[in-house]
Amino acid sequence: MTASGSTDFLIVGAAGSHGATGNHVTRQLLAQGHRVRAFVRQDDERAATLKMLGAQIVVGDVRDFSTVRAALEDVGGAYFTYPLDASLLEATTTFAAAGKQSGLRSIVNMSQITARPDHASPAARGHWLAERVLDWSGIGVTHIRPPYFLENLLTIANPTTIRTEGKLYLPFGQGRHAPVAGEDIARVAVGVLTNPGPHHGKTYVTTGPVALSMAEQADTFRRVLNRPVQYVDIPVENWRQALSQGGFPPLLVEHLSQVAEAHKHGEQDLVTDVVKAIGGSPPQTLETFVRDHRSTFEPTAP
């Protein structure tokens, strides 16, 4: 551990690069002048960048109690995010135990809109259980349950086919969701961390501005890119196979497949004002996201 001095917040998952919510939370808190300790798994260039921005760096595995306990010394509030992985409960329990022992006062926990005790996805059930473990810790906890991230359009939605065929292949049926940016979720987490009292014991669904079907999302791509982009609804089983062949871990494949099925039936069809109300300004639109990532979706992209 290379941390030193007192601090205001500990951020787990601070070097993240998918939704990168921990990364955004770290940067936003630093920009507001807070003292931030960034918990990273690897001492790499991402950690070096955070250090340059002013964060204290702790390198370690969040499943290691003594490392987490030491990282929480003198910390008042923490953001906790962890990948969709079979070890989520172990990581969460370790964090809760260390937080309780260290006198941590607040936790903002990244969960999912799918978190339910009876969800067909084991990972969604895992998120629900992880929420309960944190609740039992007695620390003031706020859960964040976003729908699909906008950033998924760069990964699981496969930008290659948008680029090469003008087609968006997914098994999401006619269901809708309001895709949300990691940066906007981070603004909610920062709003809670910096004024935790009113938010303790609350669960927030943090959505983008409008719920859209995939056909409507394809239409947004068409308008922004100024060329035909069409949604093609595929069977969930085909997607499951493609994800497996693409090297996605089995738990994630199962989760994405089960959630796709639930999405068809409206599981994520919800819009809230949480991002604006707690995060301070309206959430990013799909239009802006596609425009900002235009080069990824253009036929000339690598």
Ligand SMILES: NC(=O)c1ccc[n+]([C@@H]2O[C@H](COP(=O)([O-])OP(=O)(O)OC[C@H]3O[C@@H](n4cnc5c(N)ncnc54)[C@H](OP(=O)(O)O)[C@@H]3O)[C@@H](O)[C@H]2O)c1
């Ligand atoms: N994608 C979606 O549509 C969506 C929607 C709703 C909710 N969520 C939830 O969002 C969460 C992920 O958030 P995110 O996208 O902000 O995360 P992220 O960008 O993927 O970052 C996760 C970070 O955790 C670090 N990490 C992994 N294992 C660790 C360990 N054992 N000890 C310490 N650090 C570890 C990773 O380190 P390395 O980078 O070094 O591996 C990474 O930096 C998941 O729980 C998921 O269920 C996702």
